[in-house]
Amino acid sequence: NAGVTQTPKFRVLKTGQSMTLLCAQDMNHEYMYWYRQDPGMGLRLIHYSVGEGTTAKGEVPDGYNVSRLKKQNFLLGLESAAPSQTSVYFCASSPDSDYEQYFGPGTRLTVT
Amino acid sequence: GEDVEQSLFLSVREGDSSVINCTYTDSSSTYLYWYKQEPGAGLQLLTYIFSNMDMKQDQRLTVLLNKKDKHLSLRIADTQTGDSAIYFCAEGDRQGGKLIFGQGTELSVKP
Numbered sequence: 001n002a003g004v005t006q007t008p009k010f011r012v013l014k015t016g017q018s019m020t021l022l023c024a025q026d027m028n029h030e031y032m033y034w035y036r037q038d039p040g041m042g043l044r045l046i047h048y049s050v051g052e053g054t055t056a057k058g059e060v061p062d063g064y065n066v067s068r069l070k071k072q073n074f075l076l077g078l079e080s081a082a083p084s085q086t087s088v089y090f091c092a093s094s095p096d097s098d099y100e101q102y103f104g105p106g107t108r109l110t111v112t
Numbered sequence: 113g114e115d116v117e118q119s120l121f122l123s124v125r126e127g128d129s130s131v132i133n134c135t136y137t138d139s140s141s142t143y144l145y146w147y148k149q150e151p152g153a154g155l156q157l158l159t160y161i162f163s164n165m166d167m168k169q170d171q172r173l174t175v176l177l178n179k180k181d182k183h184l185s186l187r188i189a190d191t192q193t194g195d196s197a198i199y200f201c202a203e204g205d206r207q208g209g210k211l212i213f214g215q216g217t218e219l220s221v222k223p
Contacts (some may be wrong), residue, residue: 031209039174040120042200043155050209058210089153097209098142103154
């Protein structure tokens with residue numbers, strides 16, 4: 001099993017550009033999550049999904065959209081990138097709400 | 113809303129014990145977790161404790177939970193240089209299985 005993978009690992013965007021981050025898991029997990037990690041702030045939840053075709057807002061959803069068309073994939077979109085979205089983005093998945101979350105290796109995004 | 117607080121830095125000497133502390137606000141959390149993040153990597157679950165437990169021991173790790181004070185601690189015995197990492201405390205929110213993370217404590221182990 002590859003576990004949770006994220007694509008790409010690094011990306012530099014100019015302000016106003018758009019991009020999609022892909023998260024894939026091969027563990028047949030129902031729950032998937034997108035977090036951002038900023039220095040001194042821990043991880044903050046952007047959006048999450050409790051199953052294929054469902055999404056919900058987390059703590060910091062503004063400026064991001066997500067889709068979960070297939071159970072194994074969770075996409076995070078930035079329609080018009082801003083410097084405030086410079087961060088490290090982590091995807092995670094979990095089989096159920098009371099189980100541990102398995103994290104991907106992260107995507108380092110810089111918006112100039 | 114829920115909040116989880118940790119101190120940002122801890123420095124210890126190799127062989128000493130490390131104690132990382134965490135306070136949380138949501139008394140309805142079912143589980144409390146400790147995750148470890150090594151440089152340039154994602155988070156890995158170290159250990160967890162169910163909310164009706166006071167203590168959990170797992171090899172060099174001891175988790176203490178004081179529900180009355182909403183205080184969680186992680187003790188690492190015989191700390192090694194390989195334990196240098198950022199340690200995150202997190203409480204579990206049953207709505208969608210969301211985790212609320214603390215800011216992370218950067219543990220530095222000096223030889």
